[in-house]
Amino acid sequence: MADLLLGKPVGDALSEKTAALAEELTAQGIQPTLAIVRVGERPDDLSYERGACKRAEALGIAVRKFLLPEDASQDDVLAAIAQVNDDASIHGCLMFRPLPKGIDEAAVCNALDPAKDVDGITAGSLAGVFMDTGVGFPPCTAQACVEILDHYGFDVEGKSVAVVGRSLVIGKPVAMMLLARNATVTLCHSRSRELPTICREADIVVYATGRPRAYSLEHFSGGQTVLDVGINVDEEGNLCGDVDFAAAEPVVGAITPVPRGVGSVTTAVLMRHVVEAAVACK
Numbered sequence: 107m108a109d110l111l112l113g114k115p116v117g118d119a120l121s122e123k124t125a126a127l128a129e130e131l132t133a134q135g136i137q138p139t140l141a142i143v144r145v146g147e148r149p150d151d152l153s154y155e156r157g158a159c160k161r162a163e164a165l166g167i168a169v170r171k172f173l174l175p176e177d178a179s180q181d182d183v184l185a186a187i188a189q190v191n192d193d194a195s196i197h198g199c200l201m202f203r204p205l206p207k208g209i210d211e212a213a214v215c216n217a218l219d220p221a222k223d224v225d226g227i228t229a230g231s232l233a234g235v236f237m238d239t240g241v242g243f244p245p246c247t248a249q250a251c252v253e254i255l256d257h258y259g260f261d262v263e264g265k266s267v268a269v270v271g272r273s274l275v276i277g278k279p280v281a282m283m284l285l286a287r288n289a290t291v292t293l294c295h296s297r298s299r300e301l302p303t304i305c306r307e308a309d310i311v312v313y314a315t316g317r318p319r320a321y322s323l324e325h326f327s328g329g330q331t332v333l334d335v336g337i338n339v340d341e342e343g344n345l346c347g348d349v350d351f352a353a354a355e356p357v358v359g360a361i362t363p364v365p366r367g368v369g370s371v372t373t374a375v376l377m378r379h380v381v382e383a384a385v386a387c388k
């Protein structure tokens with residue numbers, strides 16, 4: 107049976123420092139505040155929003171929501187971002203992605219004030235991740251994966267890591283962050299051939315594709331570590347990951363469950379970024 111890599115202890119350890127900083131700021135009359143920009147009602151966005159609001163409340167961080175309908179135009183989203191930029195009481199902004207088709211996501215992302223970019227969506231923050239400059243915040247989920255590996259004592263140096271999925275939210279940045287820690291990274295996507303072989307041969311596999319329970323026995327090997335980033339809703343309305351957990355658990359060495367895995371660490375990382383952004387703008 108695999109070791110369960112639960113997110114809670116990782117998130118709790120991160121949140122201890124965040125709570126102390128948030129308290130200090132509040133004592134100085136600064137209310138750390140996160141803006142959430144959501145277009146439509148994607149279930150994975152709603153799940154993140156629930157998790158984030160719960161954690162923000164526990165830490166004394168305020169949340170302001172900017173909710174737009176599914177058919178919002180690019181100008182509507184840009185107007186919401188402009189409101190966030192102009193409001194000095196907002197320290198960080200989380201805008202759910204992917205945005206509905208027809209909206210130029212890069213244009214909207216880059217409209218955000220870089221100082222408020224707590225989820226690594228602007229080109230400047232991503233350059234920080236890719237060039238290792240220490241400027242800006244990395245995408246929270248990519249950082250959450252690294253925090254989980256650190257917390258549970260997995261040293262990636264020299265190990266082979268397969269990342270499945272190449273989005274700017276998770277696949278590409280997590281690949282770069284693990285590369286910076288001297289892992290040998292294979293970045294896979296929907297056109298990759300021999301994916302099961304690549305996955306089986308890796309010491310650590312990060313699945314981030316948004317395909318419910320799509321990865322099964324042929325992808326696993328004994329003793330490997332699996333991080334399941336996917337947040338999907340199955341036919342019965344239950345949250346599930348990209349990995350077929352029941353098939354993986356008896357085989358792999360360690361695995362993050364969904365829910366209670368990577369997602370809960372993502373929200374903890376987000377809150378830490380918000381508080382750090384609030385400190386930086388003092």
Ligand SMILES: NC(=O)C1=CN([C@@H]2O[C@H](COP(=O)(O)OP(=O)(O)OC[C@H]3O[C@@H](n4cnc5c(N)ncnc54)[C@H](OP(=O)(O)O)[C@@H]3O)[C@@H](O)[C@H]2O)C=CC1
Pocket residue numbers: 150203204247250270271272273274275276277294295296297298301314315316317335336337338368369370372
């Ligand atoms: N736990 C957390 O905190 C978070 C969870 N998520 C979840 O992670 C998942 C991925 O999110 P996101 O990156 O935004 O999704 P995107 O849809 O932007 O990207 C999906 C990626 O998966 C790849 N892919 C799709 N099908 C296959 C396949 N059959 N084989 C190999 N690769 C495939 C795509 O490849 P190609 O580029 O070739 O199309 C693409 O690169 C979602 O379930 C999302 O909800 C996201 C962020 C945070």
Ligand SMILES: Nc1nc(=O)c2c([nH]1)NC[C@@H]1CN(c3ccc(C(=O)N[C@@H](CCC(=O)O)C(=O)O)cc3)C=[N+]21
Pocket residue numbers: 150151152153154155156157158200201202203204225246247275337364365366367368369370372373
């Ligand atoms: N710009 C952007 N960045 C993202 O990181 C991003 C995104 N867009 N769009 C949507 C996906 C999905 N995602 C989740 C994060 C945490 C939980 C989370 O906290 N889940 C709890 C359960 C919460 C609940 O449902 O009650 C858990 O896993 O235990 C869920 C989903 C981030 N995403």
